[in-house]
Amino acid sequence: MGLIYADIELFNADDKALARRGYLPEAEVKRLNIRALVDSGAYMLSINDETKTQLDLAILDKQTVELADGSLQEVEIVGPVDIRFENRWTTARAVVLPFSTDILLGSIPMEDMDVLIDPKQQKLLVNPAHPYMAQKPMKNVCGYPRWITPAWSNYLRVGNSGKPMPMSRLAPFQS
Known part of the structure; x- marks a missing residue:
């Protein structure tokens, strides 16, 4: 199985809340269309410093994470981030990996959106058993x-x- 990427949209969830309440024009909600590496081995959404800055995400916490090579690194946890893939939405916190170039879509947001990895087609799919609404x-x-x-x-x-x-x-x- 090769690397699988998905086109997702990220939003600053705080901005969306302000827009919903009429304090911020909808056009000023910070958002990014990106191509994320689908990584079921990662738990959370992982972003880089550039994405954190572009979305103007607040630092919520600092945690130590174990990277794929086994090393430990202290990272910032930022958010909240709204994630959209096709007709699915979720809100999550994100890990900021400072030297990363790829955005990683981890298993927790994927499970919350009820999406599946199709290794044969090498793509992320909305669960065909629940095509119209996520089921949990x-x-x-x-x-x-x-x-x-x-x-x-x-x-x-x-x-x-x-x-x-x-x-x-x-x-x-x-x-």
Whole structure:
């Protein structure tokens, strides 16, 4: 399998929020059309200093990352960045790799956009099983906090009296 690139559009998400609220004209939202290297081995969106400057992204954090060669490097985490590929959108934070020339589209934004890598055609595709809208598994969403397992939910419903507890009494626990 060779290198796979995808045409994506990056936006300064803070600018988009200001434009949505009427504080910034839509034409002034910072955006870039770029060709990104699709890298399922990378977790996040990785950009270079030039892209960070062009989008005027805020530094949110500094972290140490392990590069492909095994070396450790302290990097800036910037954002928020809106990423668009075809009919899919996601908002992410980005790692700034100062000496990089390629923009890397990592696995987390790809998974959030529900896109697939097609090694035969050597391209990034919108998931054909969900062509119109991204689909995500949300198995822990049930009205209880995630720490409440099915066994706990039975206890909360019954309580230690053995009688069913009204679900309205669970209101403080619901997220």
